[in-house]
Amino acid sequence: MSLVDHLPILVVLVPMFAAPLLAAVPSRGRLPWAIATLVSLLTFVVAVLITAQVLDSGTLHYELGGWPVPFGIGLAIGPLSALMLLVITGASLLALLWGPSSMDSEVGPEHQSLLYASWLLALCGLAGIAVTDDAFNIFVFMEISSLASYVMVAAGPNRQALTATFKYLIAGTVGATFYLIGVGYLYMMTGTLNLTDMAARLADVSSTPPVLMASGFILLGLALKAALFPMHAWMPDAYRFAPTPVAVFLAACSTKVALFVLIRFDFLVLHAATARARGHARPGAAAAERGRDAGRLRHGHLRARPQAHARLFVGGPDRLHPAGGQPGERRRSDGRIVHLFNHALIKGALFMAVGTLALRTGSSSLDDLAGIGKVHAADHPRFLPRRVVADRRAADRRLRQQVVLITAVLEHGWWAGCCCW
Amino acid sequence: MTFLGLYYYWVYVFVLVVGLYAVLVKGNYVKRMIGLGIFQGAVFLLFITMDKVEGGTGPIFVTPPEPGDLFANPLPQVLILTAIVVGISVTALGLALSIRIKEEYGTIEEAETAEMDRQA
Secondary structure (H helix, E strand, C coil), X not given: CCHHHHHHHHHHHHHHHHHHHHHHCCCCCCHHHHHHHHHHHHHHHHHHHHHHHHHHHCCEEEEHHHCCCCCCCEEEECHXXXXXXXXXXXXXXXXXXXXXXXXXXXXXXXHHHHHHHHHHHHHHHHHHHHHECEHHHHHHHHHHHHHHHHHHHHCCCCCHHHHHHHHHHHHHHHHHHHHHXXXXXHHHHHCCCEHHHHHHHHHHHCCCHHHHHHHHHHHHHHHHHHCCHHHCCCHHHXXXXXXXXXXXXXXXXXXXXXXXXXXXXXXXXXXXXXXXXXXXXXXCHHHHHHHHHHHHHHHCCCCCHHHHHHHHHHHHHHHHCXXXXXXXXXXXXXXXXXXXXXXHHHHHHHHHHHXXXXXXXXXXXXXXXXXXXHHCCCCHHHHHHHHHHHHHHHHHHHHHHHHHHHHHHHHCCCHHXXXXX | CHHHHCHHHHHHHHHHHHHHHHHHHCCEHHHHHHHHHHHHHHHHHHHHHHXXXXXXXCCCCCCCCCCCCCECCHHHHHHHHHHHHHHHHXXXXXXXXXXXXXXXXXXXXXXXXXXXXXXX
């Protein structure tokens, strides 16, 4: 086999092996940064090559250690996974290219090689989630990326970074553990951890209590990880007190990856199974859906994030009702994916803009930034368009999102849920 | 009786909720880490319980097993081995964070650190 056949695993292995090497590199000047950027660039190139292959010849399958798939761990990269890979590796590369001077101002030089080593581990974990087709593997990669993220956030310049990290750690671990419980129930009922295999086997058991419990636990766990609306308490502080380049990287892709796993479970595993069980047999629905994603992305059905969130949030109970498989749903799902991508760009760019301002003025508080437009006119246009795009949409959609969610909750009569807010 | 026969699952649910309670309610960082440990321990119990086959032995054989031999499913045990390692890493990191918080704030009570953050 040539190296090209091993691309799917290389995107994980390159940062994984580079991380301990980087940790051993003496923390002098920009050397750790240069290595991390180089590795990140390499990973990005691998991701681009993978995407080219996927667009060329469809979903890539790879068997780890040569074990055939239901027994060993399999990787499967469809168009959606390839897009996630591009977002993750691209965000890492851009944040690193943008970040060195901001990082120098916030993190002491003696800690930088360890911080960049954690950065590569986070990159490895996130990329791993995108490529793997194994439910337990997702858990392990999720924890690799989370642990590395905790370390990076805790490296922030203020001491509040520590308490923010603790909150992040608790929420992240509880989320991951809920996910693990869900996977346990699914494994109990299907005897497999491979997602494709699981979707097929779930058809026979789709409405048994353990499977319903599993979808609840997985939804809850991933919602915590993705900081969906009522479970987002850990997020603002974690991003605010993290070193700015870290915030750029994590804001752009780490919650997106949790949403990506949720989408895979929602539509490709549990949904495909329930749809088939209801008698709307759609042979190969999962594969077909994956195949269409790439084509549909180009048409750009841009839908709002609130809807995405609302749908995901009520996705669990909704699946139990026959209303689940409406034609509009697929369109919404495409829009959601397009929006994930756009949102990653917007959010990453916004954090960069704020970071640039903070670097120039030494503060990111709005009071201190008053009048900044006159002093640093050159930075202003860079900030403004994205600000307009993100702010106008975000502010009014965030409001609508919450209204939509609360209405959904009221409609379902979940008063207990309302009390939590 | 099935209801009581599944007592392992009752224990799992009980331990899970005890752990979750400590994580959510306690205000001391170390106690919350202990709660997190209990919470994760419950999930380990769930996996270890599900691999048991009635009348089966442990999945260790000196000679290759004959068809018809009953033994526990080794896969969940391997998964939990991995999950334990993950759990230990989380605990280690959480306790290290508590030490750093103690160094910076002089306390590991969440109410007090939150108060100091508000004043800052």
